[in-house]
Amino acid sequence: MAVEPLFGTRAQKAFIITIAVQAIVVVTLVALTFGMVRADTGSSFSDLGYKTLPCYLALFILAEIFELIMAFDALRLRNIIQLMGIVLFHGALIVFSALQVHETRVAIFNCQTSICVTDPNHLWNKVQPFLIVAPCIVAASWFFLMFWIKQLYAEFGWVIFHVVGANPKLKSMYQFYQIFICLLKFDFFCFVGVTMQLLIVVLNRQSAEFGITIAAIPVVLLLLAGCSRAVKHEVKWLMIISFGLMVAAMAYFVYKLDRFYAPISEAQYVSTRATLTVFTVVAFLLLSTSLAIGIKCFFDFDKGLHESKAHAVKMQVIDVFGMGGMSERQSSYFPGGVPLQQQISIE
Template sequence: MAVEALLSTRAQRAFLLTILIQGIVVLTMVAVTFAFVAEHVEFSTQRYKTLPCYLSLFALAEIFELLMAFDALRLRNVIQLIGILVFHGALIVFAALQVHETRTALVGAPDTADFINGDGPGSLWKKVLPFLIVSPCVIAVSWFSLLFWVRQLYFEFGWAIFHVVGANPAFKVMYRYYQIMICLLKFDFFCFTGVTMQLLIVVLATNSAEFGLTIAAIPIVLVLLIACGYAVQREVKWLMSISLVIMLAAETYFIYKLVRFYSPDSRAQYESTRATLTVFTIVAFLILFTTFAIGLRCFSDFDKGLRRSKEHDVTVTGTKKYSQTSPLPSPGDGNGNMSERQSSYLGGGHLEPRISIE
C-alpha cells in the first residue's frame, strides 16, 4: 500500500480531466446561448438579466469545482471528493432550472411567431433551447464517470489517512469530522458568492439600501469563513466560539432574503430569477446550519491530541511510498508523539499495532 504522488495515478488524472472536459463543454454551450441572445436583446433590461447571471454562475461553478477537485486530490480528502459529487449533482439541477428561467426571460408572448418574445418555431427561444438542454445532459453523464473514479480514489487514499492519524479509531472519527468541517466551509463560500452574484447582477439597484447591505455582507462572511477554518485547524477556542455565534447571525440574513423574494412589495424585482435564487438561498442556509452543527462537534474535540495531525494534512507531491512489507511509519512522525497521545486518549491502555483503512 502506498501514498501515491499527486496526479501519479490513472484515477486521479481521469477524475480531474473529467471535470475539466465537462466544464469546457458546458461553458461553451452557455457562451453560445449568451451570444445568440446578445444579438437581439439589451441585457440592461430587467427581464433579460438572467442570461449574464446564468453565464457568470456557471463560470464560477466550473472554476470552483475544478479547484476543489485539485485540492481534494492534493489533500487526499475523500470527504471532499464526496462533496464534489454532491455539488456536481446540484449543478444538474441548476442547469435544468436555467431552462425554465431562460424561457421566463425570453418568452413574453407565448404561442406567437414573434422572433424575440414568442416561443413558436423559428423564435429566439427555440434557437437557444438545444444549447440549454445540452448542459444538464453533459453534467449528468460526467457525474456517473466521476462516481466511478471517486470509488477508485476512496481505496487509493485510505493509506494516506492512516499515515496522518494512525490506526486509532477515535482519532479517525475526529479527523473525519475535521475534514467535513473544512469541506463545508469551502461550499459555504460558493453558495454565499452565488447568491450575492445573482443579487448584484440581476436584482438590486446600486442606489438601494439592500445593495449596500449585500456589499457589506461580502467581507464579513469571507472573514468569518477564513477565521473559522483557522480556528478549527489550530484549535483556537475563543475564535471558534465567535465564528459559531456569527454563523447563527448569518442564518438570519438568508431568512431575510427568502422573505424578500416573496413579499408583495418586492417579489416583482425577483421575477426572472426567483426559482434559482430560492434554491441557492435554501441550500446556503442548510449548508451553513450543517457547518454550525459540525463546528460544535469539532469544538468538542479540541485538546484531545489531534491538532498536530490537522496542521500536517497529507499533501504528497513527491514519490515517497510506504509498503506494508516495510516497517510502518510511526503515527507520530512529524506530529509529536502521537502514540503517547493516542494511548492517553484511550485511558493509558497499550495500543497494539494494527491497520484499519477507511
C-alpha cells in the same frame, strides 16, 4: 503500500480530465446561448429583462472553476470526504442547469417593455437546444465521476492510518474536522452564488438592500476564514465568535428568502426566484450543518488532535510529491527521518 504522487494513477488523471472537459463544453454551450440572446436584442440588451443569462453564465463559470479547484485540492490531499462533496456538488449543478431552462424561458417571455424582441418564440427556439444539452452533459459526466471516485476510494482509503493510526476516537475526531473544513469551502461557493445573482440581476445600486448585500460580503468571508483558522489551531475564542457570525449569516439568508416571496418585493425577483431560492436554502442548510459540526469540533479541542491538524499541510507536501530524497513508501512514514503521524486524508 507505496504512496502514488499527484496524478500518478489513471483514476486521478481521468477524474480531473472529466471535470475539465465537461466544464469547457458546458461553459461553451452557455456562452453560445448568451451570445444568441445578445445578438437578437442588440444594443438594448442591458435594458431588457434578460439579466438571467449573464448571471447564468457567470455562475456556471464560477461553479466549474470552483469544482476544478476542489477536485485538485481533494486529489492533492487524498481527501475522500471532499471527493464525496464534489459528487454532491456536481449533482447540484445538474439541478441548477435544469432550472435555467425555466428561468431563461421566463426571462424571454415575461419581458413587458416596448424594446423587447418582437418574436420571443423564435429566440426561445434558438436557445432551447443549448439549454437542454447543458444539463445532459453535466449528468453524463456525473456518472463518470462516480466510477472514478470508486477507484479513488480504494486508492486513498487506507491513508487515514498515517494521520492518527488505528485509534477509533482520534479517527472520528479527525473525520469531523475534515467534514467541517469541507463544508466551509462549499459555504463559500453558495454565498458567492447568492450574492452574485443579487448584484447582477436584481438589486438597484441606489437601494439600501444593495448596500446590505455588499456589506455582508466581507463579513461572511471573515467568518469562513476565522472558522478555518479557529478549528485548525483550536482557538476557542475565535471559534465562539465564528459561531455568532454563522447565526447572523443564517438570519440574513432567512431575510433574503422572505424578500423573494413578499408581495412588496417579489416582482423584482421573478426571473431568478427559483435559482435564488435553491441557492439560499442550500446555503442556509450548509451553514446550519457547519454550525452543528463546528460545535462538535469545538468540544474535541485539547483532546490530542491539534498536532495532526497544525502540521498536516507541511507533511502532505513530502508525501504527495515524493520529496525528501526517499522512496515513496519511506516518505509516507518517515518524512525527514521522523515517523509520520500527520497526513491529510481521511477514509
